[in-house]
Amino acid sequence: MKHSKRYTQLKQNVDPKQLHSVQEAVNLAKETSNVKFDATIELNVKMNLDTTKAEQQLRGTIALPYYFGKTVRALVLDDSLTKEVAEENGIKLFGGTEQITKIKEGWLDFDLIITIPKFMPELSKLGKVLGPKGLMPNPKLGTVTTNVVNTFNEFKKGKYNYRTDTFGNIHMGIGKVSSATEQVVANIDEFLKFLASKRPSTVKGEFIQKVYVSSSMGPSFKVELKK
Numbered sequence: 706m707k708h709s710k711r712y713t714q715l716k717q718n719v720d721p722k723q724l725h726s727v728q729e730a731v732n733l734a735k736e737t738s739n740v741k742f743d744a745t746i747e748l749n750v751k752m753n754l755d756t757t758k759a760e761q762q763l764r765g766t767i768a769l770p771y772y773f774g775k776t777v778r779a780l781v782l783d784d785s786l787t788k789e790v791a792e793e794n795g796i797k798l799f800g801g802t803e804q805i806t807k808i809k810e811g812w813l814d815f816d817l818i819i820t821i822p823k824f825m826p827e828l829s830k831l832g833k834v835l836g837p838k839g840l841m842p843n844p845k846l847g848t849v850t851t852n853v854v855n856t857f858n859e860f861k862k863g864k865y866n867y868r869t870d871t872f873g874n875i876h877m878g879i880g881k882v883s884s885a886t887e888q889v890v891a892n893i894d895e896f897l898k899f900l901a902s903k904r905p906s907t908v909k910g911e912f913i914q915k916v917y918v919s920s921s922m923g924p925s926f927k928v929e930l931k932k
Contacts, residue, residue: 716821718736719926720903720926720927722728723926725918725928726848727890727893727918727928728886728916729926730917730926731746731880731886731889731890732886732914733752734918734919734920734921734925737923737924738882738922739923740920740921742884742921744881744882744920744921745773745862745880745881745882745921746882746918746920747876747878747879747920747925748876748877748879748893748896748916749874749876749917749925750874750875750897750900750915750916751872751873751913751914751915751916751920752758752873752900752912752913753873753909753911753913754869754873754905754908756869756871756872758907759904760876760905760907761869761884761908762869762898763903764844764868765847765867765869766847766857766864766865766867767864767899768859768863768865769863769865770866770888770891770892770895771880771884771888771891772825772862772864772865773863773878773879773881774863774865774878776861777817777860778798778814779796779800779815779818779857779860779861780799780804780815780818780819781819781830781851782799782800782804782820782824783798783801783817783820783853784801784823786799786853786888789791789794790854790887795861796857798815802827804826805827805828805831806903807857808831808834809831813840815835815840816840816842817848817902818842819842819848819856820849820850820853820862821850821851821853822849822851828841828859829841831899835889837858839840847859847864850932854912860910863916865877865896867896875900877896879893880892882920893918900912900913902911905909913930915930916930
């Protein structure tokens with residue numbers, strides 16, 4: 706991949722083999738960010754996973770100490786949810802089959818669907834519409850639930866999505882350059898502890914192999930892993 710002149714100049718001052726504490730890596734990522742927008746601090750984790758095996762494909766959501774993502778517009782599908790309860794909890798988009806009918810007619814003005822299991826058969830028929838846009842509810846992501854109010858409130862506070870790619874890596878934004886370093890560090894520490902707890906029983910050897918921190922369009926810094 707060909708990099709820009711700006712990136713190449715930044716990279717010249719980075720030793721790819723040098724190990725850093727999480728705090729050092731975050732500070733360096735912030736210091737080397739020279740784009741004109743508030744760049745995202747990105748965490749890249751290389752794991753010892755064989756993603757051809759279903760049990761070694763990690764995917765889900767996690768609530769970290771600090772959330773820096775955008776506020777999501779959630780559509781809540783539960784025909785037992787009253788208007789009063791919805792208003793008390795700040796749920797603006799809700800309903801049942803009438804909302805699914807609107808989706809069939811082309812309405813997609815939301816970022817997330819939280820639903821009770823009852824509506825999954827109907828939503829599954831809309832897989833070609835919802836799937837490519839990442840809108841299909843999924844029990845692994847916590848968006849198929851029997852308590853839509855609690856789930857909505859969890860997502861309202863902010864959740865991060867994570868999933869392994871084909872090579873067993875996880876890439877996720879975990880803060881902003883403008884964020885307090887301590888907050889980003891807390892998010893990284895919490896996420897790495899969480900990942901360690903998700904180690905599949907079939908994995909042999911070292912599970913988390915490498916961790917890097919970078920900013921959007923900036924060089925990455927290798928983190929020294931705690932044993």
